[in-house]
Structure formats: structure tokens, C-alpha cells
Amino acid sequence: xxxxxxxxxxxxxxVSGLYKDWFLDYASYVILDRAIPSVYDGFKxxxxxxxxxMRELEDGRYNKVANIVGNTMKYHPHGDSSITxxxxxxxxxxxxxxxxxxxxxxxxxxxxxxxxxxxARLTPFAMEVVFNPKTTKWVRSYDGRNNEPIDLPxxxxxxxxxxxxxxxxxxxxKILPHNFNELIDATVNYLKGKKFQIFPDFLxxxxxxxxxxxxxxxxxxxxxxxxxxxxxxxxxxxxxxPYSKNTGELIDxxxxxxxxxxxxxxxxxxxxxxxxxILIHLYSDTSPDKTIDALYAFTDCQVSISPNAxxxxxxxxxFLSVSEILKINADNTVALLKRxxxxxxxxxxxxxxxxxxxxxxxxxxxxxxxEEVTTWEEVLSTIEEGLKPxxxxxxxEVTQDDIVRLTxxxxxxxxxxxxxxxxxxxxxxxxxxxxxxxxxxxxxQFAIDYFQNIKKKYGKDKERRTExxxxxxxxxxxxxxxxxxxxxxxQEGFVGTSLRRDEFLFECSDIDDIIxxxxxxxxxxxxxxxxxxxGKDILHVGIWKKGDARTVYNMIYREGKDGPYYMKRFxxxxxxxNTEYALASDKKSSEVLYFSANANGEAETVTVLLxxxxxxxxxxxxxxxxxLGIKGRNSRGNLVTKxxxxxxxxxxxxxxxxxxxxxxxxxAVRRLNVDARGTFLGSFKGDDKILTINNKGEAKLVSFDxxxxxxxxxxxxxxxxxxQPISVIYFDGEKQLYYIKRFLLDATPNVQTVMPSxxxxxxxxxxxxxxxxxxxxxxxxxxxxxxxxxxxxIDSFIAxxxxxxxxxQLTKFKVKNINVTIPEPEEHPGFxxxxxxxxHISFIDHDEKGSGAMPEEGVIGNxxxx
Numbered sequence: 001x002x003x004x005x006x007x008x009x010x011x012x013x014x015v016s017g018l019y020k021d022w023f024l025d026y027a028s029y030v031i032l033d034r035a036i037p038s039v040y041d042g043f044k045x046x047x048x049x050x051x052x053x054m055r056e057l058e059d060g061r062y063n064k065v066a067n068i069v070g071n072t073m074k075y076h077p078h079g080d081s082s083i084t085x086x087x088x089x090x091x092x093x094x095x096x097x098x099x100x101x102x103x104x105x106x107x108x109x110x111x112x113x114x115x116x117x118x119x120a121r122l123t124p125f126a127m128e129v130v131f132n133p134k135t136t137k138w139v140r141s142y143d144g145r146n147n148e149p150i151d152l153p154x155x156x157x158x159x160x161x162x163x164x165x166x167x168x169x170x171x172x173x174k175i176l177p178h179n180f181n182e183l184i185d186a187t188v189n190y191l192k193g194k195k196f197q198i199f200p201d202f203l204x205x206x207x208x209x210x211x212x213x214x215x216x217x218x219x220x221x222x223x224x225x226x227x228x229x230x231x232x233x234x235x236x237x238x239x240x241x242p243y244s245k246n247t248g249e250l251i252d253x254x255x256x257x258x259x260x261x262x263x264x265x266x267x268x269x270x271x272x273x274x275x276x277x278i279l280i281h282l283y284s285d286t287s288p289d290k291t292i293d294a295l296y297a298f299t300d301c302q303v304s305i306s307p308n309a310x311x312x313x314x315x316x317x318x319f320l321s322v323s324e325i326l327k328i329n330a331d332n333t334v335a336l337l338k339r340x341x342x343x344x345x346x347x348x349x350x351x352x353x354x355x356x357x358x359x360x361x362x363x364x365x366x367x368x369x370x371e372e373v374t375t376w377e378e379v380l381s382t383i384e385e386g387l388k389p390x391x392x393x394x395x396x397e398v399t400q401d402d403i404v405r406l407t408x409x410x411x412x413x414x415x416x417x418x419x420x421x422x423x424x425x426x427x428x429x430x431x432x433x434x435x436x437x438x439x440x441x442x443x444x445q446f447a448i449d450y451f452q453n454i455k456k457k458y459g460k461d462k463e464r465r466t467e468x469x470x471x472x473x474x475x476x477x478x479x480x481x482x483x484x485x486x487x488x489x490x491q492e493g494f495v496g497t498s499l500r501r502d503e504f505l506f507e508c509s510d511i512d513d514i515i516x517x518x519x520x521x522x523x524x525x526x527x528x529x530x531x532x533x534x535g536k537d538i539l540h541v542g543i544w545k546k547g548d549a550r551t552v553y554n555m556i557y558r559e560g561k562d563g564p565y566y567m568k569r570f571x572x573x574x575x576x577x578n579t580e581y582a583l584a585s586d587k588k589s590s591e592v593l594y595f596s597a598n599a600n601g602e603a604e605t606v607t608v609l610l611x612x613x614x615x616x617x618x619x620x621x622x623x624x625x626x627x628l629g630i631k632g633r634n635s636r637g638n639l640v641t642k643x644x645x646x647x648x649x650x651x652x653x654x655x656x657x658x659x660x661x662x663x664x665x666x667x668a669v670r671r672l673n674v675d676a677r678g679t680f681l682g683s684f685k686g687d688d689k690i691l692t693i694n695n696k697g698e699a700k701l702v703s704f705d706x707x708x709x710x711x712x713x714x715x716x717x718x719x720x721x722x723x724q725p726i727s728v729i730y731f732d733g734e735k736q737l738y739y740i741k742r743f744l745l746d747a748t749p750n751v752q753t754v755m756p757s758x759x760x761x762x763x764x765x766x767x768x769x770x771x772x773x774x775x776x777x778x779x780x781x782x783x784x785x786x787x788x789x790x791x792x793x794i795d796s797f798i799a800x801x802x803x804x805x806x807x808x809q810l811t812k813f814k815v816k817n818i819n820v821t822i823p824e825p826e827e828h829p830g831f832x833x834x835x836x837x838x839x840h841i842s843f844i845d846h847d848e849k850g851s852g853a854m855p856e857e858g859v860i861g862n863x864x865x866x
Contacts, residue, residue, distance in 0.1 A: 031317055035166035036173050039311035039318075039325060040332050041130075041152040042159030044166065046086045049075040051096065052149055054122050055131050062100050062119035069115055077142045080115075087120070088112045093162050093177070093203070096126040106203060107276050109246035125458045129156045135339050153336050156454065157183050157329035159311070160198070160322055171317060173310035175216065176200035176243070178322070180462035184455045187330045191448050198322055200307075202466045204276075205240030209471040213307070216322035222305040223471055225296060226250065229711060230288045231279070233749075234266075236295075238278040240465075242303045247272045253300035254280070261483025261510070262298040263291060286481075289709045293479040302471075334447045338440065345436045352429040353395055354405060355422070360390040361406045362417045370407075379407065472669040478545065478707070480509035484528065490538040493518075496531035508543050515544035515572060521557055521584025521592050523633075525575045539595045549573050550658060552601040553633075554594075554625045556608070556640060556648060561589035565645055567623060568637030569603070569630045583633055594648040601630070604654035611644040619646075626657050660685035663704050665717060670710045682719035691720035691745070697730075697755025697764055699745060716767050722747060725800045727768040728754050729775065729810065729818060733761025738815055740775075740792075741807025742800045756806045766820045771795055776819040777811055787813060 037044045043051065053072040057063050069083045076083055091097040092106050101118035104111050112118060122130075130152050138147040163177035179201035186196035199210045200222065207225040214220030227240035241250065247270055257263050264286050269279040282291060296302040309320050313328075320328075361367060366386035370379045383403050391398055439446040486508050487499035494502075495514060508514075508528060515525050519537035525544050526532050545551075549571040556567045563585075575581065584590040594606060603626035610619040621641060628638055665671075666678035672690075681690065681704075689701040690708075693716040701720055702708055710717065725742045732739055734757060745752060755764060766775070773794050779787040790811070798808045810818075 031168040031171065031312075035168040036171075036310055036312050036317055037159055037164045037166070037175075038151055039159065039313050039320070039328050041154040042157070042162060042164070042329075043152065043154075044086070044164070046072075046076055046078070046083060047090060048152055049148060050083060050087050050090065051122075051126070051130060051152060054097075054120070058122055058127070060121070062098075062121050065115040065118050065120055068120060074146050075141045075148045084115050090162070091120060095161060095180075096123055096130065096158075097121075098123045105246075105272075107241065107247055107272050109248050125454075128457075129454065130154050130158075132336075132340065134343050135336055154329075155333040155336050155450070157187060157326050159329065160325055163200075168310075168317070171310055172308060174306065174308045175311075175322070175325075176222075176305070176307055177202060179464045181455055181459045182464065183326065184451050184459065186326055187333075187451050188448050190327055190330050191334070191444050191451075196323070196326075198326065199468060200243070200466065201464050202243045204243060204245075205465040206242045206467075207240075207469045207471075208243075208466045210468055211470055214321075216307045216309045216325075218308050218319055220307050222307065224303050224305055224466075225469075225471065226301040227467070228292050228295060228301065230292075233288065234282050234284060234286075236280040236282065236288060236291065238280070238301070239276055241276055242301065243305060243466075245300050245303060247276060247278060250300050251278065254295065257294075257298040260298075262480050263294040264481040265291070287707070289705070290479050290707050292709055293474050293707060294481065297474045297476040297479055330447075333450075334443060337447055337450060338443055341436055341440050341443075341446070345433065345440070348429055348433045348436060349395055352426065352433065354402065355426060355429065356394055357387070357391075357398065357402055357406060358409065359419075359422055359426075360387055361409070362414055363419070364390060366406075367409075367414060380404070383407070469670075470668040472666075472671045475546075477509065477511050477513065480511055482507035482509055484508060484510050486514070486528065486541075488538055488541050491536060493534050493536040493538060494531055495526070495534055495538070495541055496529055498530040505541055506543070513544045513546070513577065514541060516541050517553070517583070517592070517595060519592055521582060521590050523572070523575075523581045523583050524579065525572075525577050527577065539592060540597055542597055544572065544575075547573050550600055552598050552603075552630055552658075554596045554598060554604065555583065555592055555637075556594040556606070556623070557584035557590060557592045558645070559585040559590055559636075560587035563587065563590075564642040565593070565608075565640040566637040567625070567628060567640050568635060569625060569628050570633040570635065571630065572633055581633070585636075593645060598654070598656075600656040601658035602654040603628070603657045604650060605652040607649045607651045608640060609646045609649070610641065611646045613643055616643055622651065626654060630657075656685075659683070660688075661704065663690075663719075665710070672704060672706050672708060672710075674706070681717075684719065689720040689747075690717065691769070692717050693754060693767055695764065697728075697753055699726075699752045699754050701745065701747065701749060715764060716769060718769060720745070721769075724769060724771070726754070727766075727773065727794050727798075728764060728807070729766040729768075729820070730755055730757065730764045730807075731762060732757045733759035733763075737812065738765065738810040738818070739807045740794065740798055740810050741805055742794070742798050743803040743805065744800060745803065752803055754803060756804065765818055768794065768820060768822060770822055772823050774821045775810075776821070778816045778819065779811075780814040780816040782814055 034045065037047075041048065049072050050068070053075065054063075054068055057068060057071060065084065065087060068087065069080050072083050073080060087097070088103060091099040091103050098121050099118070100120065102113040103118055132153045135153040137150045139150050140146070141148045159175060160178045160183055161180055164173055164175045166173050177200060178198050182198055182201070186198045189196040199213060200208065202208075202224070206227055209223040212221040224242035226238050226242050228236055228238050231237045238250070241247065251268055251270060254263070254265065254268060258265050264283060265280055266283050267281040269281070271277040271279065280291075282288060309322055309325060310317055311320060311325065312318075361383070364386065366383055369382050369386050373379050373382055380400065380403050383406055384398070387398055484497045484507065486495070486497055486505045487502045488495045488505055489499055489502040495516065510528050512528050513525050514528060515523065516534045516538055517523050517540040518535050519539055522535065524534060526534070552569050552571055554567075554569050556565060558565050570583075584592055596604065603624070605622060605624045608621040608623055610616060610621070612619060623640060631637075660683035661674060662683050663681045664673050664676055664678045665681055666673055668678070672681075684704040688704060690704055691699065691701060692710065692712075692714050693699045694712045694714050722744070725744055727740060727742045729738060729740045731737070741756070743754070755762065775792045775794060777790045777792065779789065792810065801807070
């Protein structure tokens, strides 16, 4: 309580003591009356008042938004701009408000026209599910002049359909919009006692990873992406936006990333109108696949969303999951439907009751008994006495109000009373009463039918727009373009981007890691900086990628000052940044005499010249690194010689000693991998390609680079066998016949079309990429006769022709279906059988800090991940 003082008979309160009460009042007001929606109808107060005001003005025609806003101000104690903004947001969601005029553009972020220029009315959906004055509870408006609804009787999970965002005092809410039809399906499943799951769906489309959605509760996380496809080899197109972003914001983020050198883009064109179209033009030497990854890594083409479902329940904020909200909405809808049925039953029974009284009153000519009566009381009592012998079958007692209503029947109605029509009316009322009672007894089924009817009436154009995907994790360092030049001063031991007067090495990204090797056999990995001291006598500097086991380092070193010479081959897959590792030996004065870095595990041959020594027969040794196994970086290696070495010369460049890479395709993230996730495609090396054919009949050969993206739905995605003919069975929509063709693909990176017919009703039935396949033709009945099935041996039925050939007609009869039998492929080795030399193999480094004794020769060390 505020502190009080008595001064001269007056009580004074200190202002400081009032702050607590004021702040609590303010916080309560903002949370309950402005920022957080009600769980029951899904509206914030301003939205509820807009809907109530529009219902007041509803006459089937459009009203100017300015008029609606003005009428809403009777209920809303704030300015017109807050009402207008809230109404525009509701109108852009295309669910409750039917709009006319320029209501802005959710794609471009353009604002709506002034309220005096745009019009609105309620949609049929809103009229059906939002309003019912008979079941609405009312409260006086802020000025006491009008009634407004406490909650509108919404019979739908509207909060989840529209979504809501708001910031209160000490808390906030972020409920994402969900798909209209999926909400109905989930509600029906809940009412049937089945499990359900719902995920967000956005008007802007895009892609969405819901693997960490956590049912919309606090702590959950979503990743939303723009839909980016490759138009041609130099052009990308963005056709759908991530949630909460418009084209202007997206383009700004791309421009900023380009200016920072993270991505390399030639030009951007924004052609967005009623559909999103942002064209991104690339330089001829830029990879489209890596650019797509870079757009996701460095721009707003990918955004993270943190849901937080806070709602008002019984005048208190509560944090719920979206499943709990849907259950509450479903239960509330059932309760509202029950209340409506009870009201309808009461009204029908009242209609039946008065109709029965009316019949008694007219058939028994009770109205004649009041002709000579002089007072009103006598009129009522006379009618009451006349009714008594005939009312035993009525549903309730006759009240004075009933009698008064009988006196109001006109003579014209009495004179035209038709008993047959009356009986029809009574039977109709009794039928309706029985139907309502049946619905009340089977309330859950009635609610299910209600939701299914809503879906049938309003769900036609409300298919899911946002595609659910599991996103791959993009390593930013692998997709960033080279935006800095890197230099080295070998004698003084410095590396960096600012050493422009020293030796230039390569271009790299400013987020890359740099690996360095020195003559004393130490290794160190550092970040790209302007200037970093490594140590004198630098042998090699390169870009290092975490987990890269295909880059193999070949080295010959002397152990100690006068020790023996060893050779070793090793990868570097994991390190602790800025830590020195001793690769040659921990003994002082060890020295590296030969070093090479080989991106694909190449193994060269070198000539080792020994110093003259009377104890050796020849002073020249040829060393072939291919005869040496790849081991951990801390292994001692194999002995070369114990005699002094004069110099080492390269004799012959080597070839890769690594086994072919075993590649898998993970359909969940639609990417290639070497981790045995998904479908095994085969072992790849050199110029091997992957064959893809989509449902449009477009065939393309792509490399097995793990950066490649496969966003289309493919009929074929497998390792390409250049000598293997491809067979395509297709339906020609123009000729209404099935054809088959066999061909070999050209070894070109360009798209090749395997579908000869461009008719809109043409489609591919089957694609076969193996020999000895057969096709069983099952025919449809014609003239009541069933033709026996035929089996076609494809290899003998048609010869290999050009890719543009139409092919041979498969049959002239009407085909019901085609069953293709393809011989089983040979079994491929599993992941556990991958050879050690492959890049799947990782090593663990016991010597994390780069110190300690060297392990014995041939012992594989351990690598700790950073």
C-alpha cells in the first residue's frame, strides 16, 4: 500500500508507493485487453470488436473500411489506426474478411490503401462459424453505452488457423498459422479418440523443417526457407518466401551478403506481383547448387522461428501446446453445438406447444366463449377454463403468456384454419424435435459431421502451401565464396590477408580455417585473420575443412638431430583451433625434409639422395608413397633410412590411392552423403555421373559432388551406366496409345528430354534402366469381353534408337495397367565394409595438445573433434 501522511486534516499519499499498483494494473491491462488472444475464440480484443462491428453492419454488401473502423470505435478505447492495422492484417489472411480494393501485398510488403478507399464484408465462413447471438455472453463496453461480446461463439480452431503474435508486459505470444483442412482433420481425429499432429502452414509458401517444433510450446524451433529452384545453369528463381519475410527484405539481405563477399551474384530481378518471382543471375563460373546453399546460410532465405503459444484462459495467461489449444477449441465447439441444439429443441418444443394450443383454441371454438365477456381478466380466465379439458397431452403447463398470445390470433387466421396443413406442420415439428434429440444423444458424431461439412463447403482452395521437409545442415565455410586474398611470409612466420607485399597463396572465404605446417614438423589450424603469427620456416599453407579425410599429406622427416628418417601419410580430420601439434617427433631438432598435400590422396614417387658414406653400397633410394598405408597423423610412419640424407627430389607425380567414394541419397533431406543414410547409389570416382529423370521426362547427368541439390521429384535417381540402354514406357495423350522407346543418353550436362509427346494428357508410365525387364499388359474390358494379359520382353521388342525417337506402339488395345518386372540388382556392400582408405574413416588423436611421446610405428592415433 502507498504510504500515507496526515497533514492539516488532509491525507497525502506518496507517489512512489503507487508505482507497484500502477504497474500491475498496466501489465494486467496490456496482457488481457490488448496483446494476448483468447483461447476460446482466437481473437485479441480489437479483433473481436472489429468482427462484432462488421456483424452489426452486415447487409451482404461491401462497407468502406473507414465506416467499419468508425463503428468499431464505439467498443475500442483507442485510436483508429490500431483498428485499421488489425483489420488489414485479418483481411490479408483470406479467411474471415472478404476484401475489395488495394489491401496491400503480403509478398512485397506494400501497405494497403487508405481506409476510405478500401471495402470489406464478412465471408460466408465467418457468418457460419463465428456468430450466434443466442449463445453469446455480453458485457458493457468501456463507456457503458453498448454491449460487446466477452468471447464470440466460434465453432472452429480459429486461433490456430489465423495464428497470433503479441508482446505484453513480461510475456509474449507467437502462435503460427496452420492449414485449414489439416485442422479439421485433426479435430475429427481428436473427437474420434485418435492421435493427431498439426504443423504450421504459411500463405507465403516456402519450405519448413518441423523436426524441432515441440508441438508449438516454448523452447521449440522451426526453420523456414524460401523455395529456390534452378531455372538454367546461370539463373536461380525464388518462387516462395519464408514466413515473416517479404521480397524487399529478402533482396536486401541478399545484397548485403553479396557486399560482404559471402555470395557471388551478378544481378537480381524482382518480378513479383500476384506471385513471387525473384530472378538471381549468376556468373558463368558460379555453381548454382553452392549458391543456393550460400543463400540459405548467409541471407534471410532461411530464418529460424521460435513458437510460444501463450493464450488467455479464464482471464489468466497460460502457456499451452498447439495440440492442447486444438483440444480446447474442439471441446468448446462441442459445447457450443450442444447449446445451439438445446436452444433449437426448446424453440421447436415451444412452436409445437403453441401450435397445439392454437388448434385446441380454434377447433373447440373457445374464441366464441369470450364474445360476451367485458373485462380482460374474464377473457383470460374464460380461455383458461376452455383449454383445461384438452391440454393433458401438452409438454408443459399453459401460462398466462400463452393465453395472451391466443387472444392475438386474427379472425382471418381463424376463418382460414386448415386442419390438414396444421397436422403437416405438427408432424414436421415433431420430426425436427426427434432429429434434434437424436443429435443431442449423439453429440460427438454431430460435431464430427459439422466439421466435415465445414471442410466440404470451405476447404476446396485451402490446400497446404508450405512444404514440410527435413533440412540438411549447411556448413557455411563450404558454401561461402572466396572473398579475400591470402598471403604468407615464410621466413618471418606470418600468414594473413593484409600481407600484400608477400607471397600470394590463394583466394578463400573470411570464415575458412587455414592449416599450416612448419619445417620443424608442427601443425596448426587458425582462422582467417589480417595477420597471424605461425612460426618461422613455414612449409605449407592450405584451406582446411573439418572431416576432410580425402586430403592426404605425404611427409619424410628426420627424428631428432641425428636420428633416423621416416615417411608417413595421414589426413587431418579434426583439431583444436590455435593448438600446435607435433607431427614429426617431440624430440628437439626434428626436421621435415619432404612434404606434399594431395587433395585426392595422390601418392608420388621421390628419389632420396644420401650423403657419401663408406658403409652404404648405393646412395640413391627410390621411395613410392603408394606402397605406404594411410594412418593417423601421430603415427611414426615407416623407416626410410638411418643414414644421413643429402636431398630429396620428386621423381614422378602420383595418382589417387583412395578407393572410389560410396555415395548414398537421403530422401528426407534430398542430398547426397557418405554416411550410409538413405539409398545406396554406388561407388563413384573420376567422371562418374548420377542420372536423374523427373516426372516431366527431363533427364540430366550431374556429378557426385555432395553439394548438389535434388529438389525435384525424380522418377529415376541412380548411378549412370553409359553403356546401359534406358527404356521408357509412356502414354501419348494425343493418340491415346502406349509407346515404348529405348535409347542411350549423351554424355552432356545439358537437359535431355526423354518424353517425345508434349500433349498435356501424355505421361510417363515406367522408366527401366536395366536389361532383361518384362512388361505385363493388363487390358481393360471392351464390349463386355476381357482380353488375356500379354507379356512383352522389352529388350527383344524394340532396338536401341536415338533419344528423340518416338518408339514402338506397345499395343493397339485399351490398357488397364502395366506391370513391369525388373531383375534384382546385385547386392552392394554395406557401410561397415567401406575400406579404411576412404574418407568415411576418422582417426582419434590421443595427443590433443600436440605434446607427449610419439606412438610406436604403425599405431593409428586418435583425433579429438574440436
